[in-house]
Amino acid sequence: MKTKIGLLYGGKSAEHKVSMQTAMAVIKALDLEKFDIYPIYITEEGQWVKGPQLTGPVENVKALEFTKEDPQAGAPLAPTLFQAEGEKQKPLDVIFPLLHGPNGEDGTVQGLLEILNLPYVGNGVLASAAGMDKVIMKNIFAQAGLNQVNYVWFIRSEWEKAKKQAYEKVEKELGYPCFVKPANLGSSVGINKATNRSELEAAFQEAFQFDRKIIIEEGVTAREIEIGVLGNDEPECSVAGEIVPKKEFYDYKAKYEDGDTALIIPADLTEEEYAKLKEMAIKAFKALDCSGLVRADFFLTKDGELYINEVNTMPGFTPFSMFPLLWKHSGVEYPELIERLVKLAKERHAEKQNIKHTL
Incomplete structure (x- = not known):
């Protein structure tokens, strides 16, 4: 039986365009023999609109931009947004939030999905909120004893x-x-x-x-090293990758518009450096109580000092994105990566159903 997956993308955020690109890439990667895809678009004004079921990859971003005049438009809590067509009482099997930045990656949408008791891909409320706020995240890392600038x-x-x-x-x-x-x-x-x-x-x-x-x-003079983490209670790491920006640092334009950067995968690291990287990445993952996925970013100085910079609880899935490339070089192709994330979402949701809520 196919898994009915709702893709939640767009959002009232400065990273709206990034989210749209991520949605395009994920749709292209999903196996239509295994998934029924239901797009749920959030406009830049915050309007939630459910589009018709997708039967194949879309040509461009415009095809994913539904308007508030659409008859299926509704408030976030409108039950029909999270139901499959023709099955009014049946919710979608899993929601995949492809949202970046505030009002999406920061725990707000995750809280909504928790209230609705729906399985969803990625990190929960706490990890999302803490991972979004760099100050809170760094304070938690400091408490965990992770080395930082x-x-x-x-x-x-x-x-x-x-x-x-x-x-x-x-x-x-x-x-x-x-x-x-x-x-x-x-x-x-x-x-x-x-x-x-x-x-x-x-x-x-x-x-x-x-x-x-x-x-x-x-500011430190260092190499920028990133690693992917995948899992729930027993996370595993990908190979490491290095970002070599042609500009002074890896800015928005280099990431999403012109690809003006070199990605070296796998990064040239010693066994000791890679082992330390994995250890710190998993420690950060657990310190924030993460689930599903994160991309952990580090600085590595010439004298071998390793600093954790941050973790991204919803890394992009664009053609230029590091996270899927890291896993591809680790032997996990893009479609399989999506399927593993969906499986992890279902497993975490099933575990939560065993928690008692009454005395």
Whole structure:
């Protein structure tokens, strides 16, 4: 019997376009002999619209953009959004959230799916929320004893009251160069490198356009190494990959628009470095109570110092994305990767059904 899968994509987020590209790639990868595909599109205004069942790959992103005038449009809690056509009382077998950034990757949608008691691919509410907020994530990593670069953070209101003191704190505790980032965005949106006070001020201004909280990290001269983690209670790691940006750092444009970067898979690492990488990735996965998948990102210095940078709880599945490429080089082809994620989602959901909710 086919698995009825609902693809949830789009979203009210600066990463809407990234999500659309991810949805295109996943649809192309799904085996129609095994899956019935139901698209659920969230517009940039936050409107939820369910499209008709897909019978094959779509030509372009426009084919996945349904409008609020669609008769199947509804509020997020409208039961029909999560039901298969012709089976009004039967929910979809599993939901695959292909959402990036706030209102999708941050635990909000995961909470909705928990309330509806639906199986869904990927991380739960806690891991998604903690993984989205770079400050909370780094605080948890620090508690777990994971090696990180130095960082400081600010909320907009405190910065507006004491801008000079904020800049001085960065200079005193981190120095230059440093990286200024919105705390709750991924895909390198709103990130800038600062090498002096003027650039730092501009970077603060831009980052605060995307979030009320920002994080500033110490700049280190290091290789950028990434690894994929897959599983629930017993996660496993892929081979490692290295990102070699042609620009100063791996920004949004390099990731999603021009592919202006080199991906080296597998990365040139010693056995000891790879073993340490896997150990730290799994430790981070468990510290956040992750499930399904994450991509863990690291810095490796010339003297062999390894720092965890962050984990991405919903890595992209675009043609330029690292996560599926890492698993492909580990012997797991794209369609199989999708199927394993769906299986993990069902297993985690089945386990939750055994939890008592009454005395």
